[in-house]
């Protein structure tokens with residue numbers, strides 16, 4: 001039986017690559033001033049000790065799109081020799097991600113981020129902002145070392161998207177807060193653009209055609225959207241690992257997500273409650289009642305599954321390849337997609 005047909009654990013597939021990534025990131029936390037070095041250390045906690053979904057996807061994508069040696073143009077052989085010292089897109093994406101998290105902590109006045117005390121809480125807003133800036137700057141110095149202007153502009157768009165999505169969230173009018181279209185656009189900018197454009201950059205670096213790069217981009221985008229839609233559901237319902245009620249953190253902060261937007265299509269009365277805001281917890285309860293009566297959760301799950309199918313379709317459409325490692329990595333990406341929607 002083919003090794004490709006075995007049950008795969010995507011995370012253990014990239015265990016070695018993750019170790020290299022962690023070590024490279026560790027070597028990057030040096031800074032001239034001790035306070036700043038301490039703050040940078042923090043970035044390791046946030047970047048490499050989490051669920052590792054994002055780096056795993058990107059490391060698998062790099063292998064899934066690896067151009068077999070025999071088919072590489074002759075000068076690419078030289079490139080391969082210097083591969084070890086080249087930063088990976090996975091590593092660069094983590095730096096951009098953590099930079100945005102540090103700034104987000106300040107924007108939200110958050111005391112925790114994903115279960116750990118946030119840097120703004122520990123060292124203050126000023127240092128959190130400055131550390132975010134430093135990380136962002138380092139990320140782009142790393143990108144420039146790849147000497148590929150297309151990759152530079154693809155990854156450059158990500159920061160603009162993060163800023164745009166965040167601005168859309170904080171400036172939304174009443175009509176925009178109640179619009180599914182606005183919500184999905186904002187979600188793409190905030191949650192899917194980084195993974196999507198990173199997948200695209202990986203494809204470009206591997207020397208693939210524009211069509212393959214488009215497919216890589218589609219995979220990342222749809223996976224990112226599916227991931228966030230499931231997050232929206234989990235916030236209301238809890239997870240398989242922590243059953244029961246979700247933390248309701250979105251709605252309590254007045255952030256309207258897909259389940260509520262779908263409910264509102266069935267119960268337009270919900271709009272008045274949304275417009276009043278959720279400072280009063282009675283409004284939260286009221287909105288939850290409507291949510292319970294509606295198909296909001298189900299329809300959000302269905303939308304997530306639609307995007308997951310589009311992601312799988314993109315992987316399926318990659319050009320044929322008989323290399324075992326390439327095929328196993330593609331299976332890993334498929335498996336990851338399934339895990340995203342069955343969390």
Ligand code: FPP
Pocket residue numbers: 096099100101103104107108132136159162163166190191
């Ligand atoms: C989390 O959203 C926030 C983001 C994913 C992006 C934040 C982007 C900025 C603050 C713009 C600056 C960007 C850079 C690169 C410096 P959330 O707060 O709605 O959700 P969560 O914190 O509960 O996950």
Ligand code: MG
Pocket residue numbers: 104105108110
């Ligand atoms: Mg936040």
Ligand code: MG
Pocket residue numbers: 104107108
């Ligand atoms: Mg925020």
